[in-house]
Amino acid sequence: MFFFNNLVRAEYEKTFFDLNIESITGEIINFKEYKNKVVLVVNTASYCGFTSQYEELQELWDIYKSKGLVVLGIPSNTFNQEKKTNNDIKKFCEVNFNINFPLSAISEVKGDNAHEIFKWAKKNYGKSAVPKWNFYKILINKEGKIEDTFASFTKPMSSKLIKKIEGLL
Numbered sequence: 001m002f003f004f005n006n007l008v009r010a011e012y013e014k015t016f017f018d019l020n021i022e023s024i025t026g027e028i029i030n031f032k033e034y035k036n037k038v039v040l041v042v043n044t045a046s047y048c049g050f051t052s053q054y055e056e057l058q059e060l061w062d063i064y065k066s067k068g069l070v071v072l073g074i075p076s077n078t079f080n081q082e083k084k085t086n087n088d089i090k091k092f093c094e095v096n097f098n099i100n101f102p103l104s105a106i107s108e109v110k111g112d113n114a115h116e117i118f119k120w121a122k123k124n125y126g127k128s129a130v131p132k133w134n135f136y137k138i139l140i141n142k143e144g145k146i147e148d149t150f151a152s153f154t155k156p157m158s159s160k161l162i163k164k165i166e167g168l169l
Helices: 053-067 086-097 116-125 159-168
Strands: 020-022 028-030 038-044 069-075 137-140 146-150
Touching: 038 053, 038 159, 053 069, 053 086, 053 159, 069 086, 116 146, 137 159, 146 159
Parallel strands: 038 069
Antiparallel strands: 020 028, 038 137, 137 146
């Protein structure tokens, strides 16, 4: 029996740093600015059972941003658990979780209408890079390639995720 592992690296035509996304306030977040940093991409939602993970995402950002980690929240209504406007999401995150890490505009994370980040992730890392639910995590290394993915159940401050991030920093 043969096992094919995601550790086999794809030949990336583009890296994460070649992409961009609209911020929650309307500016473009150019990922070239994140070159030589580790990026944790998380699709978020305000009405999800995992929404409390915002607290640990902020903690992760507070601890590791000075060491080169970027936490990027991408609000999504793909699973029908998000507020309707960027402004409502921004207020919700600031008031309830004091979020100050980068947030994007509302984006789809799977299917034909998925944002190019998620299409790029699927193309280069396979189905395991496609979010199965809200608060799915994609870890991007300093070379702009996917290092690993983590299920929604994996808390941002879990030893499993922390060890991986520290190993990349």
